[in-house]
Amino acid sequence: MRHVKKRVTIKDVAKEAGVSIATISYVLNKKGRVREETEEKVMAAVKKLNYIPDISARSLVSKSSKLLGVVIPQTEEDRQLMLNNPFYSEFLSGVEYCARKHNFQIIVSGTDIDKKYLDMALERNMDGIIVMGMYPDAFYDDLKKSNIPIVLVDSYCNDHYFHSVQINDRYGAYLGTKYLIEKGHEHIGILTGKIKAGGVVEERYLGYQDALKELDIKVSKDLVFEGVVDFNYGIESAKDIRKNKKITALFASADILALGVIKGLKGLGIKVPDDISVIGFDDIYISEIFDPGLTTVKQDIYKKGQKAVEIIVKSITQDNNAKQEIVLPVEIMERETVKRI
Amino acid sequence: MRHVKKRVTIKDVAKEAGVSIATISYVLNKKGRVREETEEKVMAAVKKLNYIPDISARSLVSKSSKLLGVVIPQTEEDRQLMLNNPFYSEFLSGVEYCARKHNFQIIVSGTDIDKKYLDMALERNMDGIIVMGMYPDAFYDDLKKSNIPIVLVDSYCNDHYFHSVQINDRYGAYLGTKYLIEKGHEHIGILTGKIKAGGVVEERYLGYQDALKELDIKVSKDLVFEGVVDFNYGIESAKDIRKNKKITALFASADILALGVIKGLKGLGIKVPDDISVIGFDDIYISEIFDPGLTTVKQDIYKKGQKAVEIIVKSITQDNNAKQEIVLPVEIMERETVKRI
């Protein structure tokens, strides 16, 4: 073990300033019951000794840690953070920046979706938890047992016990699919992750169906390409998509899938948008970068992160524990991957 | 303020198990001086009461927090985390995963590069700090004052006081440029971020020069396109690059720049690799995704994160404070953006 330098404590400051430790604490916490003259003495001593408070000690008595937990989904195979999907990176940027502005720090982690995560939150006296994505019901049950403020992001967990930030995924998918229809397409495939009850993926699938039904277009099973939400599945799916010669357009329920399938299609000699049109969902950063620029259903990912933090900050500072549910807007972002036919 | 549930403490467990709190602590910390029978009683009580230790309290006495700080560079304009550059996301995934395996949690943040960050590290009793990127000298001076284990990643801070993980950027750039030369190119431009003394960007610039000099190719100023390391500068630079009609190949000192310039060039009707060849550096995740697949100088970003954590873990567990400096290998990853001429 390395040698630990002796820490300058509140006692040292008190001695230096010639006051009690209580006074130091009052000044530092701006309780404002101290004479200006005393305050100056204290601040001088703090500066002189380069005093840095110990948050562990503070947290031990105040029960507040200025720590926010951020749970990011993991990839299925190797349980790493899903940060290779830029959607999560952008979200995280928003969270970090906003947290920093509010003097919170964030602990980022994946979780094995068991009670362990909650234990960690409790161990650390976390002031709040931002949970991104869907987890098994048991996870939410555990979360509920704590009374740490929790905001669920992109969760269709039916329980309205938690704060939440989300978009209307179903409506967004409807918009995207309808956009394709308006461009003259009738045989529209959907490229999607595993459709599980109550998740974002299912909602987007339903929105796709809504649009087709509205126009009396039959929703047929051989239009549905269901796999994993990652770039590789996008590439692989191209082979299957090619088999259905009727398809002229694709609604990809995530940009990362859209990007993958465009590459896969190209490998097969099928051009986007000349042969097949593709619309994505999310508007991640690289969708604009990508060539061709991806037409997509845009949501403000960064803002999502920001709002999640603000909800927690508000629920900590304010007395009322009113549940906050925010639904952010979506819109079509037209670029180069959809052709009118 | 929300009401805080009363916490189950070590005292409660002690009472339940009919032993002293010291014994509880010994069992939990596996100090192994407790009878098996007693241990069982303790574990039963822990389980029954669902006891969760308070890390703040533990940290207060043990001076160890099981917390690792991770400093990620920020964008210049808006001071957000540079997570839109996938390079940093991938690195972060590596760090998080490895930290989790070792029972550490990570606090991710940007920093305003002043003493503040160090203060935070001290406040939190962080067990280690992973610093990604280059900062002004003063920052390192501050870091040195603490005696928290610190590992510098991709820093050419000359001070060998810190642990470090890096690659040989100069050699990598040399390899990449030489690859272009071997493919028959002579007029090779370089697309780069701001060349500052002592940074990764400068090293890569030097490596580019090394390759040209070796072949007696003149390093001329009108081959250097210097801007910001982001996608947009890549796009914008295309206009300038076009002005130099002789250029047949480009060494981009970061994939994100390569991707941008390919798009920019295409907008100008210049095809890659048919009209101009491009090689990047880093091999970020989307370089493979990108169409055309980007030929690049590959480094193992994920492993970089992993190694950084391992160094810290080792320096904490082991007594000796031997400095560890790891240099990871680089290699050419051939894909579709370089043509033989």
Add this chain to the structure above:
DNA sequence: CTGAAAGCGCTTACAG
């Protein structure tokens, strides 16, 4: 406006 003191929940010599 300021201070003495209790207490937050742990770990760790020390004693037995």
Add this chain to the structure above:
DNA sequence: CTGAAAGCGCTTACAG
């Protein structure tokens, strides 16, 4: 093998 007790560095009633 186990316990009583001190102490980590703070905050916060309470008293004056």
